[in-house]
Amino acid sequence: MNRFTRWTAVVALRDDLRNRLFGHRSWERLERCADVRISPAGGDLTDPGAARMLREADVLVSGWGTTTGGRALRELAPRLGALVHTAGSVRTLVDDADLAAGVAVSSQADNNARPVAEYALAMILLGGKAHFAAQHTYRRRRAAPDESELPAGRGTYGLRVGIVGASRTGRRVCELLRPFDMEVLLHDPYADEAEAARLGARSASLDELMASCSVVSLHAPLLDTTRGMITADRLRLLPDGATFVNTARGALVDQDALVAELASGRIHAVLDVTEPEVPEPSSPLWTLPNAVLTPHTAGSAGNELRRLGDGAVREVERLTRGEPLAHPVGQEQFSRTA
Incomplete structure (x- = not known):
């Protein structure tokens, strides 16, 4: 692409999503830096009308769907x-061949990680305070629970928190935990002790982390090597009264084993994701009092989508000015992400 000519940017998004991503001002900025064309088929790039546009596209703006x-x-x-x-x-x-061919790729994964990390932080704090156990006991008894009815050692002072995965979200959670009086353990095969220390954490094996943390928050990508990584044996390592938080992917966890641990009443879980994505109607997860289910809402939603749209516009602006992308997806990064 020649940065001295006006570029053609094809936006291939559903109308409803496009309108939620881009406000009036951000759309004006996009039109100032490129000849913007809206795909007639939303996100379907194989539609004949979209195919004609794509043959002239310098930049493709894509998204969910x-x-x-x-x-x-x-x-x-x-x-x-x-x-x-x-x-x-x-x-x-895209695939490796697209990257090898020189297609520059940008993702809003960093910006999307922000609300997920904020959600995880909130659940870590609530888990440390034994909020979920207290709420259930309070409702059941219609009276304040006795201290003996709540997990021993509850509270956030000195709380040991385990972060599984130094992903974008995992790293941001570590940053958000810095102001609190907590000990953070981090497990990630690509993060050594020095990297963990830079994030304010201590590097630990997955088994050590599971066995010693009162709250464990999962942030690993779903890859062939990580599928089912939270096994039945590892769930059994969790201390009594621990809270397990999953905002990553349900398939990272042995779902049957998780249900069994929850059914025993030994632990609590906050599950923004499950496998399948929506549990079967007969799943005990719907009724277990120590399981908090949310419908994949930790990621960007509502007005948070504007952050993603604004970030994408800034990337197009950088490209047309001949500047490097702020959020590039390179070959090495591509191989490690889901």
């Missing part, structure tokens, strides 16, 4: 110089 239908992006958009993704993972849109 954008799909190549299994076809290679470089075949659909032969002159494409950059993919600016308004969501997190780009794996369904």
Whole structure:
């Protein structure tokens, strides 16, 4: 792409999503820096009308629901110089060959990690205070619970918190925990002791973390090597009264084993994700009093979507000025992310 000519940017998003991502001002900024064309098929890049636009696209703005239908992006958009993704993972849109061919790829994964980390922080604090146990006991007894009815050692002073995964979200959670009087353990195969220390944590094996932390928050990507990483044996390591928080992916956890631990009443869990994404109607997760279920709401929602849209516009502006992307997805990063 020649930065001295006006670029063509194709926006391939559902109308409702596009309107939630981009406010009037951000859309004006986008139109000032590029010739913006809206795909007639929303996120379907295989539609004939979209295909005609893509043949002239310098930049593709994509997001949740954008799909190549299994076809290679470089075949659909032969002159494409950059993919600016308004969501997190780009794996369904590009592959190693696209990156090798020089397509610049940007993702809003960093900005989407912010509300997830904030959600996780809130649940860590509530878990440390034994909020979930206290709420259940209070409702059941219709009276304040006795101290003996709540987990021993409850409170956030000196609370040992385990962060599984030094992902964007995991790192941000570590940053958010810095002001609190807590001990943070971090497990990630790519984060050594020095890296953990920079994040304000101590590096630990997964088994040590599971066995010694009163609150464990899961932030690993779902890869072939991480699927089912939280096994039945590891769940059994959790101390009595511990709180397990999952805002990553349900398939990282042995779901049957998690249900069994919850059914025993030994631990609590906050599950923003499950496997399947919505539990079966007969799943005990719907009725277990020590399981808090939320419908994948930790990520960007409501007005938080504007942060993603604004971030994507800034990336297009940087490209047209000949500046490097602020949130690039490189080859090494691509290989480690879901």
